[in-house]
Amino acid sequence: MLQKVNGQTYYCPGPTNIGVVRYKNGMALLVDAGIDSTAGRGLAQALEAEGLKPKYLILTHAHPDHFGAAKWLKEQYTGLLRYASGEEAMYMKYHRLESEALYGASPLRELEGRFLKGPAIEVENFLKPGVVELGEKRFQIIALPGHTFHQIGVLTGDGVLFAGDSLFSEAIMEKYAFPFLLDVEAELQTLKNLEELEVQAVVLSHGKEPYSSIKELCAKNRERIEEYLEMIGDGCNQPLTREDVTEQILLAAGTEADIPGYHMAFATAGAFLSYLANRHELEKSIVGGKCYFYKE
Numbered sequence: 001m002l003q004k005v006n007g008q009t010y011y012c013p014g015p016t017n018i019g020v021v022r023y024k025n026g027m028a029l030l031v032d033a034g035i036d037s038t039a040g041r042g043l044a045q046a047l048e049a050e051g052l053k054p055k056y057l058i059l060t061h062a063h064p065d066h067f068g069a070a071k072w073l074k075e076q077y078t079g080l081l082r083y084a085s086g087e088e089a090m091y092m093k094y095h096r097l098e099s100e101a102l103y104g105a106s107p108l109r110e111l112e113g114r115f116l117k118g119p120a121i122e123v124e125n126f127l128k129p130g131v132v133e134l135g136e137k138r139f140q141i142i143a144l145p146g147h148t149f150h151q152i153g154v155l156t157g158d159g160v161l162f163a164g165d166s167l168f169s170e171a172i173m174e175k176y177a178f179p180f181l182l183d184v185e186a187e188l189q190t191l192k193n194l195e196e197l198e199v200q201a202v203v204l205s206h207g208k209e210p211y212s213s214i215k216e217l218c219a220k221n222r223e224r225i226e227e228y229l230e231m232i233g234d235g236c237n238q239p240l241t242r243e244d245v246t247e248q249i250l251l252a253a254g255t256e257a258d259i260p261g262y263h264m265a266f267a268t269a270g271a272f273l274s275y276l277a278n279r280h281e282l283e284k285s286i287v288g289g290k291c292y293f294y295k296e
């Protein structure tokens with residue numbers, strides 16, 4: 001069932017919350033699609049109950065739980081116009097790229113299995129940050145890099161921001177302990193930008209209720225990143241490899257990772273290490289076939 005957020009802006013709650021903006025003529029704009037055809041069917045039912053048909057679909061980023069149902073929706077609703085940032089669209093069109101990038105080579109089967117869940121989809125319209133006019137409505141596209149390199153958020157005319165995975169709710173931070181990040185510097189800047197944004201409400205892709213203010217949540221997300229930076233920085237008082245840091249992250253999270261989980265932690269460890277090393281807070285050198293990071 002659709003939940004009203006403000007004005008003509010709604011969302012369809014689920015494992016991935018889907019943004020819905022109602023147009024006068026019974027058309028709708030969607031923000032994200034959900035993970036698979038089952039999620040797509042649930043969304044279609046919720047839309048039909050309100051007499052809505054999607055005409056526009058904006059995908060925030062190329063993770064399967066966000067774009068996996070896009071192909072199914074496209075088949076159900078002919079003429080559905082798809083939008084994303086050009087870079088994320090590449091990952092949706094060539095969907096093996098995600099596991100290839102995560103592994104850095106021909107990926108392990110377990111990684112393919114996880115990330116090929118999102119069937120490839122051609123997104124023909126590329127969005128850049130700024131104002132976009134779709135039908136009679138205007139939307140502000142907000143750059144939200146950090147969790148992925150080219151994630152975007154959508155701010156509707158009703159002042160509702162669909163923030164994708166740029167922010168993690170308190171519950172998600174508790175459940176997963178470490179935030180999946182590809183670019184720490186970009187994420188810190190994204191948090192700063194989000195704090196300054198004047199909005200009526202914010203809907204996270206994974207969260208129970210819309211937020212009326214995200215200042216506190218931004219601060220909590222930043223604190224979490226700073227905790228990890230400190231932990232990794234302290235760890236590097238003696239030389240550590242990226243695998244050591246991955247172990248540190250997984251032990252701090254207290255969870256037994258599977259193959260995909262390990263590689264997501266490995267990617268995040270890499271993001272923290274490149275952030276620290278590129279700011280000259282860590283040195284690095286190759287000794288005995290290992291790449292060590294350490295404090296001078």
Ligand SMILES: [Zn+2]
Nearest residue numbers: 061063147165
């Ligand atoms: Zn994501």
